[in-house]
Amino acid sequence: MSTALRVKKATGLKKSGSLLVIAALAMGMLSVLTPAQADTMRDSEYWLDSLGVTQAQQSTKGEGVKVAIIDTGIDTSHPDLKGAVVGGADMSGSGEAKGNKPIGVMSEHGTLVATLLAGRGNNKGEINRVKSENERLKAAWEKAKAEAEEENEKQKDDEKDVEVPKEPEYQDVPKLTGGSDGVLGVAPAAELLSVSLWMGEGNPANIPVEEQIPRAVKWAVDSGAKVINMSLGSTSPAWPESWDDAFKYAEDHDVVVVAAAGNRSGGMSQVGAPATIPGVLTVAGVDESGKASQDSSTEGISIGVAAPAEQLVGGLPDNGYARWSGTSGAAPLVAGVAALIRSKYPDMKAPDVINRILKTARDTGASGVDNLYGYGIINANAAVNNSVASVSVNPLGTIEEWIRVHRRNNAKSTEAPAPGVSMEKSDLKQVAAPKPIQPDTSTPVLQPVLVIGAGVLLLLVIGAGSIQTLVRRRRERLAASVASASLSSLKVGKSAGDHDLFDDIPEEDK
Known part of the structure; x- marks a missing residue:
């Protein structure tokens, strides 16, 4: 593998006349490091202190929480992930049954994401x-x-x-166990579920990624995931209607879904689905100084928080390591914090988990919520340990409400039953028909008055119309007279500066 690999190509798929591109979002620099440098990885994880992760881990390390990583598959043999992956599945038809085989374009992507989220390090x-x-x-x-x-x-x-x-x-x-070497994730005691997708061209099973994603979300929910990480995205903010049910299923089952906002270096100029789905916690990227990343992020109104997306380190398949950039790495940092919160507060509902992350973020950029940082840069220690008021609904909205408003015209109509004879029995008893009433042949007193009044009104209308016709003809004769007069006969007022009718015409045209 090259020592400096930049991925520039995202793959696309035509569906219903629109181009929906789904790709892993490690679209920054990926520099492969040799295993001998494993002991330097921990020193490179600047976010452990800058985001308050080290302090937060004194309260919890994510014990008892399952996090599903919907990605390209996780290499479970990596030393930093020993014992971390407790289950998985393949949705592509081309991977291993338990999702533990890296597949497709950027096959190493899932392992990089997994180590940042729940790496145990190694000894x-x-x-x-x-x-x-x-x-x-x-x-x-x-x-x-x-x-x-x-x-x-x-x-x-x-x-x-x-x-x-x-x-x-x-x-x-x-x-071999966890230790002070290698990559330490934000939630090193969390349990991972590896859900593998084939992202990119050439899937031997020919299953579109658009179909793989909703299946992956539902499988993760049914398998006990309380947090789902999706470091993938599309170039379109819209998503297939077939995804609605899957994300509503996650919402209904109290699952926190975290998604990457995408990267400009990967050809994304705006946040794309699934990061645009209401209720999903969307993560933008910042550099080491906390400024919005030029290449390894994007912008949009759906961004919830920001996290480091440059100079990241992570594990590669076959026991390797790499430095890399992208919101693909920012998302698992936030998903890891969600796992810490769900571990410390096991009865806390998803809307409160998300609200904690938003309300404790460090406001950055424009005051308040903005399109680059959302609520600000995530603060892991504050999100886990601060006192935050409870909320009744997800501050990022709900897919259920969005479906109600935006899919109403797409709802399938229910056909009315064919007309027929009612077979219901009646308890009404028959009654005799009423006697006929003789018509009244007398003339009402008011009738002559109405006839006379109508005649007078008609005469008034005719007279008014004649007068309007005479006035209009007189005006037409006057207008014709003015039009036929010479320009010199018109009276033109002079201004204080002797500005006459020709002052705006060039001299040679006068």
């Missing part, structure tokens, strides 16, 4: 230290043993043998 440094010490002891012993044996061979029969040293006891090599 490879300690393992290597113990192995190195044991090897040193063994080498020293073997040398001493060889020297002793050689000396004894030289000894005469009456000389005492040199004592051969015994093999030393070696330290037990620790098993």
